[in-house]
Amino acid sequence: MYIVNEGPNNAPTRGTLKRRDIDDNTGGTPIIGIPNLHIDEGELMQGGQWITYILHSDGISQLRLVRIDGQEQQTLYCAPANTHIANMQLSYNGQNVVFNQYPNDGGKPSLYLLSLASGSLQLLLHPQNDLAYTPTTWLDNTHILLTSFIPNSGAPRNDLYALDIIQGSNQHDTDLQKLFSQNWSCGSFDVSYDTTKLYVANCDASNGLSATGPTTISVQPSMGGTPQPIAHLNQAVTMLRAVSPTMLLLMVENGSGDTSQNGLWRMNTDGTGLTRLTDDTTGGQSLCPYSQYAWSNVTQDSKLFALQETDPHSADRKLYYGSLDMGTLTPFADIADGTDMRLVGWTLY
Structure with a gap:
């Protein structure tokens, strides 16, 4: 599931929620498409049958809910005039x-x-x-x-x-x-599957502007306690996600210096088994920007991941999926006119 926004943010021409069926290689099917609005954020509920999303149109900011077949759409909240809503997180x-x-x-x-x-x-x-x-x-x-x-x-x-x-x-x-x-400004964290622990990546930022290594990844009790290091990388880890009881995903994105290791990696939750999944030559790859939940980033069987890519040197925007075993990337959406595309997550429906 993903978002497509056409036109500039301040003058949108259309906002669309879309789905791509990986099994039969069909895609680009609109769930909803509404003219003259921008979809700011989207998040799948656990179970994958509903999406909450925030839209912005004519100065109005709303929180809505829609079933993934496009039916049963509801407006949950409309922000008062001269305000807007953001940073949505579903329980x-x-x-x-x-x-x-x-x-x-x-x-x-x-x-x-x-x-x-x-x-x-x-x-x-x-x-x-x-x-x-x-x-x-x-x-x-x-x-x-x-x-x-x-x-x-x-x-x-x-x-x-x-x-x-x-x-x-x-x-x-x-x-x-x-x-x-x-x-x-550099680093990331996520919650373990049993919610008892936090995995934390701590790295440096050169003058607060550019992420660089090294990164120490630690695990600690979820409500505070002494961190225990489990891994040390020479690069900057800018996104960390616990996507199964035994697997972490790491987005390595050195903003300067050695960028040859930039891309998505996986690692066991005990710090072993570091394996590269993608090469990021543009510095623009990212996991889901709206939710840290596993289903926002990988399939329920933990076989496939998805990522987005924004080339900072062009108007090209791409979405991919790939194997968590091999890392082979398959593009499923590619727009070169600056149209914004953002990942929302995976569903079985």
């Missing part, structure tokens, strides 16, 4: 979704929680200090993991926090549990 069980609501003047966002079953909306986190927070993924069905940033500063995201939704609405900075400190 594992698909019962709740969190998102930030930003003032269009660039002010500090607040974090909202929407129950998909009841439709109830609550202001979950209203920051009181100079920081704002981005929901990054769910640890489990009641805890959200967030990174912090200083609004309008241009500074990178920092640190990692846990927010407990059971504590109710109108929480503040002091209600967050800080798990560890890190500058996210």
